[in-house]
Amino acid sequence: NAGVTQTPKFQVLKTGQSMTLQCAQDMNHNSMYWYRQDPGMGLRLIYYSASEGTTDKGEVPNGYNVSRLNKREFSLRLESAAPSQTSVYFCASIGGSPGLAGLYPYTQYFGPGTRLTVL
């Protein structure tokens, strides 16, 4: 059970180049997420997929596209990279457990991150 895996671990791009960040989870989770974390800051949500076949924008979606390829995989694409997209990118998925009074606090599991530099 590998949890959440991400590839690549590091990437350097030139302005205008494109690339796809890959994420996979083997926990049979329905929901998956892409966050970015700039130096010294908290994480900000880019896109999420609440279930296979659906995707929704988060707080900072501009400049990104996503694909929920199947239940396991959720990819993030930069079509034309910009220096402002230099960041560490984290993928996450959610698993849950029953809570009190029918509420379900879902625990989020994170991948190790992809460190992206755009020159």
Add this chain to the structure above:
Amino acid sequence: DAKTTQPNSMESNEEEPVHLPCNHSTISGTDYIHWYRQLPSQGPEYVIHGLTSNVNNRMASLAIAEDRKSSTLILHRATLRDAAVYYCILRDEVNNAGNMLTFGGGTRLMVKP
């Protein structure tokens, strides 16, 4: 989701208890209190969560005020490995279709040998 307020940083000595505070005065009845931490160069990891009652697990304890407007994460004996950024996050488990987490700045915990 309601906002949380945490100190930017705290220091502790190794093997001493650490109390990390979090204020959330606008918490609603359906907000769960979640704590995550992020070790250097790693993704965040779940620590603990609670609704109204105090909670204990193998990593930490969570003490929740009676009015739920504040909470405290307690590490019983800090180790060097506990040096991390700790995030206190509220999440509405009823009206949050995406089950997403909203991260603030967190508290950077430094542990001295």
